[in-house]
Amino acid sequence: MLRTTILTTTALAIAAPAFAAEVNVYSYRQPELIAPLVSGFEEASGHTVNIVYIDKGITERLQAEGGRSPADLIFTVDISRLSEAKDAGVTQAVESEVLSTNIPDAMRDDDGHWFGLTTRARIVYASKERVGEDEVTTYEDLADPKWEGRICTRSGTHVYTIGLISAMIEHNGVEETREWLEGVKSNLAKAPEGNDRAQVKSIWAGECDISIGNTYYMGAMLADPEQQEWANAVRIEFPEFKDGSGTHVNISGVAMTAGAPNRDTALEFMEYLSSPEAQEIYAEVVNEYPVAVGAEPSELVASWGSFTPDDTDLTAIASHRAEALKLVEEVDFDAGPGN
CATH class of the missing domain: 3.40.190.10 (Periplasmic binding protein-like II)
Structure with missing residues (x-):
């Protein structure tokens, strides 16, 4: 109900x-x-x-x-x-x-x-202690083996994740996006679960080093006394698509x-x-x-920094949402690494 x-x-x-x-x-x-x-x-x-x-x-x-x-x-x-x-x-x-x-x-x-x-920008929350500044520069970089066991994220079927995957399809095509999604899955520290704030908590707890999230959650965490410590453990990085089109919004x-x-x-x-x-x-x-x-x-x-937003038509990105969901299911993204 x-x-x-x-x-x-x-x-x-x-x-x-x-x-x-x-x-x-x-x-x-x-x-x-x-x-x-x-x-x-x-x-x-x-x-x-x-x-x-x-x-x-x-x-x-x-x-x-x-x-x-x-x-x-x-x-x-x-x-x-x-x-x-x-x-x-x-x-x-x-x-x-x-x-x-x-x-x-x-x-x-x-x-x-x-x-x-x-x-809102779909960005990377990075550990201040374990990730160097500007170490994350593109979304495509998240599939690099250097991040193996270091990434946390929410479910691949959530609309926020589907939005980013749809944007990847718009920029890089279905097959390259499939390879990217498989690479990101291989780099996960654990199976996707929880919301964007839960991923930042996992960074604070040492379970992973970077996570994917929306910018506004930083403000929400800073306003919550119980979550301020999580927020202070990370900084916001604004990755772009490799074609230079900017940060996904x-x-x-x-x-x-x-x-x-x-x-x-x-x-x-x-x-x-x-x-x-x-x-x-x-x-x-x-x-x-x-x-x-x-x-x-x-x-x-x-204060979180400046970035160049991707100005790709959002209608074009949204048109790929069915393909994006299909990819998530085909690579069994939510099963986590090793599955």
Whole structure:
């Protein structure tokens, strides 16, 4: 059963017929990460934003609700989930000069079905004690035997991992990516398990020397007294693809539902989310990078270093997600080294 938490409204209210000055959102992002944006928009517009937090299955829920759905927008993370929603027919195209101006081409759907709000880089966490600075320079390098028994990562089937593998396919083709994935598997210190923070804990514990993770987890660990020691044991390295295209980034984004009952108010909220002001608020709360032109990352995020983001069209990368999952299964990645 889906777990939901409702903010700024009651279960009865969001299920009731919509009003003109309301917008209803289904969100994968946790309530505390959305609250500052909701407050900012409500204060600026006078409208009411109703948020339903759903930890999984937004697309399936929208399909089940069909034309009865109260949802106007979905907030989600990862290009795969945004593409999945579009492919399932639960989103609609949006035309907006504001969105087109504020959000770069590579960070929005060619057909206008979804728009990126923030980005995160898929980077390497490296032990300060056991890994030299700039020792990790490319993603392809992770398959080098020098890392044998030294890499930790989460499941190969997780959307974050699938996103990176999909990007590898886009840059290097399926067969070279298969070889790379086999090499990374051989270099694992243990079978994939846990989340990105668990991998950093393993580095701190001496179980491995490097791990693959998203940048924003550094901010999350530094904010948690129990995890600060893990964070302080590592530094962030920004590998690039060997063709020089830059560091892999993924997005959090927003899309309008196919049957949005409050379309005009929903569009107004989307445009607000793309504004430099809202972008900086959101990016600071989630420890990510804003996508809007002119918006700056927080001081903490900027302190992790600069990098060149891969500007490959995210739609092209997402198109390989089925191939990426197939490769993970074919090489039995999650079985770990020696299997």
